[in-house]
Structures are given as C-alpha cells and as structure tokens.
Amino acid sequence: MQEQQITVLLDKLSQVSDEIAKVIVGQQDIIDELLISVLAGGHCLLEGVPGLAKTLMVSSLAKTLALDFKRVQFTPDLMPSDIVGTEILETDHETGERFFKFQKGPVFTHILLADEINRTPPKTQAALLEAMQERRISYAGTTYDLPKPFFVLATQNPVEQAGTYPLPEAQLDRFVMFIRVGYPTEQEEIEIIKRTTGNDHNKLSAILSADDIIALQNLVRSVTASNELLVYAAGLARATRPDKHQGEQDENVNEQTNEPCQSVNEHVRWGAGPRAGQALILCAKARALMLGRYAITVTDIRFVAPAVLRHRILVNFQAEALNITPDNIIDDLLAFVAVPTSPLQ
Incomplete structure (x- = not known):
C-alpha cells in the first residue's frame, strides 16, 4: 500500500x-x-x-x-434460528416440485x-x-x-x-x-x-x-511490535493465572523481585488464556495506528489491558465476598509486572 x-x-x-x-x-x-x-x-x-x-x-x-x-x-x-436462519419449504412454480431453501438470519x-x-x-x-x-x-x-x-x-x-x-x-x-x-x-x-430535548437532529455520514x-x-497487522513488548504482553496474560494453573516452565513471579503476585494467587480462580496475549498486541497495534504510529509502545498495551483482560479473569468466592473485581486485579498486575526497558515506550 x-x-x-x-x-x-x-x-x-x-x-x-x-x-x-x-x-x-x-x-x-x-x-x-x-x-x-x-x-x-x-x-x-x-x-x-x-x-x-x-x-x-x-x-x-x-x-x-x-x-x-x-x-x-x-x-x-429468542431461538437460535432467529439469529442463524432456518429452512423454509418452497415450491417451484414451473415444475411444481417442493424443496427446502435456507433463509439466512440476521447474522449474515x-x-x-x-x-x-x-x-x-x-x-x-x-x-x-x-x-x-x-x-x-x-x-x-x-x-x-x-x-x-x-x-x-x-x-x-x-x-x-x-x-x-x-x-x-x-x-x-x-x-x-x-x-x-x-x-x-x-x-x-x-x-x-x-441535545435530546431540542429540534436539532444530527445525521451521521x-x-x-x-x-x-x-x-x-x-x-x-503490519505495525511493529518489539520482542520486549511481546514478552511484556505475554507476561501480563500469564500473570493473571494463579500458580497452580501456570505451565511447567515458569511461575507467576515478578522477574525483579522473584515473588508471585499475591492478589492473583489469593483471589483469582481462573486466569486469561493465550488469546489474551494475542488481543493485547493486536489492540495495542490498532491504537498505535489510530495515533499515527507504526510501532507500539508500553502505553498502548497498558491502555487496552483493562478492556482486554477483565472478562478473562474469573475471581473466586473470597474475592466476591471482599468486593474485589477483575479490574482491581488488573490494577495490581499493571503495577506488578515489570515494564520492559525498551526504547519504544
């Protein structure tokens, strides 16, 4: 292009x-x-x-x-067919043959x-x-x-x-x-x-x-993401998972302090899956492009993190009793996960 x-x-x-x-x-x-x-x-x-x-x-x-x-x-x-569509019986007026035809639903x-x-x-x-x-x-x-x-x-x-x-x-x-x-x-x-009680009605183009x-x-997808920021996005996604749900190769720890994120281990039942890391990078790339940049920064990832992660974190009963929400966990994670020392920040 x-x-x-x-x-x-x-x-x-x-x-x-x-x-x-x-x-x-x-x-x-x-x-x-x-x-x-x-x-x-x-x-x-x-x-x-x-x-x-x-x-x-x-x-x-x-x-x-x-x-x-x-x-x-x-x-x-509402039924599934109301969304996807359904087959209807039609008749060929020339031959008189009856057949089923798929009537597409609003999902199309x-x-x-x-x-x-x-x-x-x-x-x-x-x-x-x-x-x-x-x-x-x-x-x-x-x-x-x-x-x-x-x-x-x-x-x-x-x-x-x-x-x-x-x-x-x-x-x-x-x-x-x-x-x-x-x-x-x-x-x-x-x-x-x-605006809503007057006579002015703006039409959108x-x-x-x-x-x-x-x-x-x-x-x-052509926007650049440095390897340090890929590691940071993966680290954020992995940090949402309690220790017992981590892979065998690593744990939910801060690289600088070598300590686990306490709020995650105490209050999270299930953390984000691999789609979270993909979404963090793609959304950060989209934000960078909207701002006229062709490389993402830490700020881009941190801006999209709450909206990308909040529905992928399932808190436990203890967190619900204490009124701790996924957004509280995300705030802790953004302060917990080490920010890369990259020139693109």
Whole structure:
C-alpha cells in the first residue's frame, strides 16, 4: 500500500471519531476502544446499566461505516434460528416440485448488534459462538460463509440485575474487548439533555467502506511490535493465572523481585488464556495506528489491558465476598509486572 493511500485511510479513521461525537456526548475512551476492536478484527462487548447510550453508541458506529448492519434484541424467548436462519419449504412454480431453501438470519451481515445479549438463555447465546470464532455458519450439513468484515458488537446489563443469563467463559473469550460504560459527568449530562430535548437532529455520514476497513485491518497487522513488548504482553496474560494453573516452565513471579503476585494467587480462580496475549498486541497495534504510529509502545498495551483482560479473569468466592473485581486485579498486575526497558515506550 502506498503512503498516500495510508494517509487517506488514517484521515478517514480520525473522521469516524469526530462523526460519532455528533450524537454521543463524551465517552471518548469508549469510542476509541470500540474502534480499536473493529481495527483488530475482533468482537466487542459493552456493559452498563440501562440508559447509558450503549445501543446508540454501537448503532452510531455502524452508521459511520458503509457496512450492512442488523440488530437483534435478545429476549428470553429468542431461538437460535432467529439469529442463524432456518429452512423454509418452497415450491417451484414451473415444475411444481417442493424443496427446502435456507433463509439466512440476521447474522449474515457486516455488523451485528446483539442488544442485551445476556437477556436470552445459553442455548441461543451459543448460536453466535461459531459465527464469532469461525466467521461462518453450519446448518443442515451445509456451511455458509459470513460477509467480510464481520463484527459482533454486543451490549449487556450488569449480571446483578434480574432476568439476566451470564455469558459462559468460552463465549466471553471470543470478545476481544469488554468495555464498561459508566455514568456521564454533570456537564456531559447537561449537554445530553440539551441535545435530546431540542429540534436539532444530527445525521451521521458513512465514512469508511468495507474495503477501507479490511485495508486498515491489514495495516494494523503490519505495525511493529518489539520482542520486549511481546514478552511484556505475554507476561501480563500469564500473570493473571494463579500458580497452580501456570505451565511447567515458569511461575507467576515478578522477574525483579522473584515473588508471585499475591492478589492473583489469593483471589483469582481462573486466569486469561493465550488469546489474551494475542488481543493485547493486536489492540495495542490498532491504537498505535489510530495515533499515527507504526510501532507500539508500553502505553498502548497498558491502555487496552483493562478492556482486554477483565472478562478473562474469573475471581473466586473470597474475592466476591471482599468486593474485589477483575479490574482491581488488573490494577495490581499493571503495577506488578515489570515494564520492559525498551526504547519504544
């Protein structure tokens, strides 16, 4: 790809964030994390109480991308066929012959908004699993490829609320990022009220095409990551695992102090798998590219670490009793794991 083409793509990418800001007040870090997950080619899960514009944020992103977009409202009575599709009986009007034809479901799109994904039972949640991982659907012995690019951008309510079905760990691991959406500041809330109670309605323009997104995803993978930073990302992922779950070759220890991370050993039941290290590097590369750099730094990894790791750490009952969350564990790990002495920081 020529340098001029890269410059045009990066200019378009910066315009996407500005375009979304027309309808979303504040939440810049969350918008950045959404874009990072798209550039990394992964799926994204947003969690927050009702009314924090999670759905609006995802739909606004979809509007700025010239891609097919479908929305599924997950409910307790939603069936897998409502997502994947089903066979219907049709008749050939010329021959009178009757045959089954596969009617594609809403998953056959570029961007699938899975709204309130934890409101539906596990059987239906699992219908997304193959689509998210393999980018294809198998039905009645036939495999159907999904369009490229394909993203699942899901929203969910906190699991403490009534009527929710927590996502299983296997499906959570398919999301490259788990973003928590918090309440706006006072000034942001005033601006939200001002915008939504007046006559002004901003229309969003499509900026990036499917080919642009694929080109940017390829560009992300060409961003440089030094060996020291690869080791650092792997160290962060491995440090999330208690000693008993580490490999035989090493332990959950700080190289400088040679001591294990106490909070992990005491409060973590299961840590992150190898996908976590892959996601850390890919998301760090995406962030670096968004900032106009072609090499990642420690800051990039540390920025994406909470969203990449929080859904991959399962705390034990003792941690729950003490109100210790995965985010608390991640804060400890970022202070615990030795930062590489690399020129790219």
